[in-house]
Amino acid sequence: MKWINAVIAPCLLLVAVSATAAEDIEPAGELRFSLTIAEGTCELDQxxxxxxxxxxxxxxxxxxxxxxxxxKFSIGLKNCSNATSALVTMGGSPDDTNPDLFALERGGATGIALQIKTNSTSPVVQKPVATDSTPVSRMVLDGKNSLNYIASYVPVSPNATPGAANAVVTFNIQYE
Structure with missing residues (x-):
């Protein structure tokens, strides 16, 4: 905070000197700046x-x-401070048949998509950000946290075929 005051004070002084030199008047008031610099919020376990x-x-x-x-799987958070919630969005290709689900990589199983939902008493389906960019809010406590999820394959066509069923999903977390 001292560094910020040292930078701002000379700027204010120059403004005050310029105004005094141009017009021989008294200053009308003053501006005070304050800022709290907090530590980073959370780190990913992996x-x-x-x-x-x-x-x-x-x-x-x-x-x-x-x-x-x-x-079941978890996104682990550690060293959480100054955060009460994590807003999670997940990115990946939406499925062509059901865009609320994640598409599988081409060249494998067909007619099947990946669903990710929160592991809670009232599960929320995490949709691909291309379909719905509304983040899913999760509570965060000081220290170590686990954002728990359930993934499952979901047939989206009665003509589904077997094969490799791989998908890549990215996640983004904002903190409040």
Missing amino acids: ELIEVEMGPVALKRPVVVGRGLNET
């Missing part, structure tokens, strides 16, 4: 989180919308 969904058999008839292989 920047790359690999979620192993395990194998699943695609049963016939395919039930559209029914989640397969629900798997």
Whole structure:
């Protein structure tokens, strides 16, 4: 804070001197600046989180919308200070059939998408930011936090076909 005052004070002094030199008048008032510099909010436990969904058999008839292989995972936050909530958005390609879900990488399974929802009593589906850029708010406490989620594969077509079912999802966190 001293550094900021040292920078601002000469600027104010120059303004005051210029005004006094141009017109021989008394100053009308003063401006005071204050700022609190806080530590960073949270750090990620890991920047790359690999979620192993395990194998699943695609049963016939395919039930559209029914989640397969629900798997829990967490985004770990540590050294949290001066934050009460984390606003999370997730990016990735939206599925062509259901843009509220994440598309799988091309060349594998078809008619299946990835769903990510919060792991809570009232789960919220985390939509691709291209579909809905509204962040999902999560509570943050001082210290270490886990933002818990559930991922599942969801058939979006009765004609779904088996194959590799990989997806890449990025996440962005803003703090309040």
